Amino acid sequence: MSDQPTPVAETPPQVPMFSDMCSAWHRVAENWDRFNRVVTTDAKIAQTPKEQVWALNKAKLYRFIPTVPETERKRIPLLMVFAIMNRPHVLDLRPGHSFAEYMLQRGYDLYLLDWGAPGPEDKNLTFDDYTLEYLPRIVRKLKHVSGCSEFSMLGWCLGALISTMYAALRPDDGLKNLILLTAPLDFSDKSAGGFTRWSSHSAFNADTIVQKLGNVPGEMIDTGAKMLKPVENFFGSYMMLWDNIEKPGAVDAWHAMNTWVRDIIPMAGGAYQQLINDFYKENRLMEGTMALRGETVDLHKLRANLLNVIAEADHITPPCQSEGIMNVVGSEDKEVLRVRGGHIGIMAGRGAEKNTWPHIEGWLAARSD
């Protein structure tokens, strides 16, 4: 063996082969094709088996088929009430990432209310109708089907607003537990959030919109919501898809969420007028002057156990719009849960299964037997 070091061959500078470049461009073309398909098609969502147990006009009440034996089920059923201007499928987005599926596996007798898409004949529907005409009928049917005189209710966004008013107006109807998710209730801070700023402006006239259009088109509401964070919603979301286009799990998640986002429905004109004039502009609920069918909504009368879930980065319902209720309600058992995330992300985002759902389930489980 010689002592001389073995000469090391110099690594030539890496110049991509033409074939490598071709395959890279080919991959980009394939990714673009996948991107295009995902953006323009609908994923299968809301697949957890359920049966329709009640219907009135466009509203439907579904009962999810239980997945655990009756003996292991929670005694008190849970009713989920989503907003009136979106489909409720976000609560059952896709297998393996569905709040409905999660709660079924933990033994809940689970019901979902779908308000449906209002037609021209529904343009005069108001929160009075949703709260005091539809919801009491739904509760009656739920009690009949479940055989239980008590129930829990989970309201999200405007569904939380309706649930809150119902809970205050019908405190003896058997509502034991109330869970509010990103509930827009207190509009005293006129500088909080884009919606409040826009709708509180004197030039913004909800009456003219409803007079001319009847129901407020879903596209108008959707564009308004997206304009709150225009870059993220019109560009960022699609860029996130492009960045993850080669990860099937991420693409599936994006596809499911986009399918739900694209499925926009109009909002009943009467309810829109009320939302802007009575809630956003005049803050009647918190002022104690909100009346539905002549009955004043007194939040002190809300006595159900209350879990108020607030999204810290919510740009649609800023936290301050949900916080105020805690000092007003008559509930003795009440708790606030602050979750990192946005209006929808706290329940449908990647972290929901680890952060929000277990907390809600744990809170409810302790109060459902």
Place this chain on the structure above:
Amino acid sequence: MTNPEEQFNPLDPTGILKSVRDANMDAWAKMMVNLVQSEAYAESTAAMLDAWLTSSGPFQKAVESSMSQTMAGLNLPTRDDMTRIAERLTNIEMRLDDIEAKLDESLQPPKPGDQGS
């Protein structure tokens, strides 16, 4: 910061676009949020919406009126007719729901302790 040497990789043709985007997106997003939260934006949006609704109103009314006349001439129901029927159907549904509620109540087995009549 992006290393200048990594700015263009022929094996990642979209890489340079991503670098540009990553460098500017946050600032752009913040600027736009500030813009849409401003008083000027709220005022101009409301004014534009109002102008659009006001200007399209007469045209919409004319179309609706001529459509109604055409449908009536053809002995076909107009939108208003269909709306009225749908409202009546909803009222009937509510009556049926009330009847169902009463039936459910009367068919319910008596609770323990209840005296049968």
